[in-house]
Amino acid sequence: MTEFSVPETQTKKVGEVVLQPAFRIMAQVEKEQITPTSRGDRLFQRIIGGTMSGPLLNGTLHPRSGGEFGLGRDDGAIELNTHFMARTEHGEMLYVTHTGIRRDADGYYRFTAYFDSEGDGPHAWLNDTLVVGTGRLGQSGEDIEFTYFVVA
């Protein structure tokens, strides 16, 4: 094929995004278990249970339905990899997964969250919504507060 040259772009503009507070989860977790692997330290925290509350979603975490399976890397970052099930106040089950970065050096704990909800249920909008969140580890190591924002 012939060499492609990028045309003068008329669209070098920065579009807007809107952040909307969505809900938070108070998760009870077991203390972190560290397993050294050839890929890094696998950091496992089982999620025992918890509650979801906020303007867009309310409910509870399905007991012992998953956890945080982070991977500690040599550069100091932890790749977040979280999976659990939640039940909304309407009784729907949701699958929730986070991917993101935690840095213990400066307390950075940010992720994007994806959801599978029942396709025709009241929370089907979650399936095609980009959600970003923060995590805050409790002092005891036995709870994490997740706060979620819709990127609209």
Next chain:
Amino acid sequence: MDIPVEVTAGADNGEVIRLRHAFSLSLFFNERIRIESAYGGARTHRSYVAPVGGEVFGPRLQGKVLPLAGADYGFSRGFDAHYMLQADDGALIYIRNRGLMRRWDLDTGEALSPTEPNPDSPIRRTMRVAPFFDAPTGPHDWMNRTVFVGHGHRYPDPDHSIFTYYEVL
């Protein structure tokens, strides 16, 4: 382009999140291939859309998109692209661009409420993305330790998309 765009939101529990414009990508395409999928449900088809070129521009990264070094292998409602970028200093940076379609009202130009499940008004599809990067050790390695979100818009003549990425601070 001189003014960094920053967006902040705070939740009731005091948690604050900030987004800061990092850079943008243009991606130019000359074909779109579609594979009809047997999955059904949300995945009615798989696509293959490869960039023939593009630029990286903005406050925190400048460079180009390597031609035909990856593609979007998306499915109906989302996409999942792999590209190689080359920064102006020569560094090769891998981007995995995962994203979702968002609905916009054509009449008002406003995003439809995420809680509105089935709008009657005309819609156009646009994109929301959460990419991640592998950058080599050096001036760009902050990208490996940062969460990004962004958006994309598709334009015709020539067929191209512009993605804008924000650091999640």
